[in-house]
């Protein structure tokens with residue numbers, strides 16, 4: 434019984450060490466990714482969905498169990514602060530700080546700046562278009578209705594002109 438418990442303890446310690454290493458590596462990768470995008474330690478205040486997306490993009494797979502997500506981000510934020518201090522001391526100009534961390538990570542998830550998208554081109558739709566009840570840009574809307582007929586008409590004209598050109 435005592436031996437079993439000892440073994441369990443050793444197993445748990447080993448696992449803890451393993452995660453500590455993984456956490457350090459993941460935090461470094463994540464901090465570099467954030468730094469390059471001008472995402473500073475305010476990212477800590479972001480929604481969990483935004484944080485997941487950042488981990489996804491920076492590391493590409495879930496590297497830490499759920500209970501270590503917070504420590505991972507706290508470590509990342511600490512690295513970002515360290516880097517900011519280092520930059521200042523060495524007169525290095527960092528990449529421009531993003532005015533909005535969620536937008537820098539996943540614009541569609543930003544609670545402040547997220548806009549509905551155009552149904553036709555998936556570009557951002559302006560508030561006025563929405564207020565008028567459109568779900569496409571005015572240009573996208575008219576474009577889909579008339580373009581095919583026009584181009585078929587043009588093609589027929591070109592084809593019709595060809596024998597004349599050849600005869601002349």
Ligand SMILES: [Zn+2]
Pocket residue numbers: 533535536543544545546547
């Ligand atoms: Zn935003």
Ligand SMILES: [Zn+2]
Pocket residue numbers: 551552553554555556569570573
């Ligand atoms: Zn459009």
